[in-house]
Amino acid sequence: MHKIKLLDDCIHELARLPGVGRKTAARLAMHILKMKPEDVHRLADRLTAFKDNTVFCSVCGGLSEGETCPICMDTYREPHVLCVVEEAKDIFIIEQTSYYKGRYHVLGGKISPLDGIGPDNLRIAELLDRVQAEGVTEVILATNPDVDGETTAIYLTRRLKSIADSAVKVTKLASGIPLGTHIEYADEMTVLRALESRREI
């Protein structure tokens, strides 16, 4: 059986990406063969430029091209509201709504005893420091609504409430039926949460 080493190398590297199996990698490789050379080079350049030049913001832990990210440097953003997210990528989803005007704090994960991740492995001490130093009045917890995320939210609430001389308000993203779907397709835990959190209209 004959192989083309360049193709094999290309497929091998692509297949290491998450969600990309060997079949998909082979399909992508054949597509790359049909692309214009300049397009392939631009793709490769942008992958490495992104990897080499992106760092984590020293304040919030979000993605940044410099020491401090544009959100932390933006003086128009509300400085007394912090939104706590698990990962840097979650910031982009919230930013897309154009609703939130406060700042962020990235935990770098969630408390997950099974994976050996405890409070000390997350940026929780930094969060408590910021809340005190920046005079934060509201912390919005935007951890994911799964077991570990909820555990993390409960833990953070307790820690935030225990800060001496602090009257910080702790809130959490609402859970419920996602828009654009049907109730019949929602799982019962989501429906239960939506019922509990029903509001008068």
Add this chain to the structure above:
Amino acid sequence: MHKIKLLDDCIHELARLPGVGRKTAARLAMHILKMKPEDVHRLADRLTAFKDNTVFCSVCGGLSEGETCPICMDTYREPHVLCVVEEAKDIFIIEQTSYYKGRYHVLGGKISPLDGIGPDNLRIAELLDRVQAEGVTEVILATNPDVDGETTAIYLTRRLKSIADSAVKVTKLASGIPLGTHIEYADEMTVLRALESRREI
């Protein structure tokens, strides 16, 4: 709404790949951020090395790192049997079986009037030349079993049979129930073909 330009550029390029939407591209980008720098550079290098150094074999039209591909150069391969495939990538699937010992001929597509692809747009003249020049005794048609692929197979059979002084045998890959599946999940055309092509055991 704040954006990181490097991230945006990276997502934009990834989202141009087939089967990769913006959500998948964002997920891949976040994965790239977690990868080791040397792994990202190797991925980028292999994409461009594959693109820049892979050409099509001047004989069979398959992928090659040089003027002639390893299969066409391999003197141990049966020179009188040609397997006709639509695309260069189809060669790899057939090679994986380690069963076929002949050579290949890539058409570069299939006859598709709706897409404006006629016989003159494919490497059919080259195929007929090779059959005569190389003294080919059997041509195996491995076009896809869809409407255009079958049309192409019928057309090729007629052209191959009409070569003067030639007694070339033309065969076609068998169609039938794929292994490992259940008959109940096969479509009726496949079952019909499997019944027609039934063989005594």
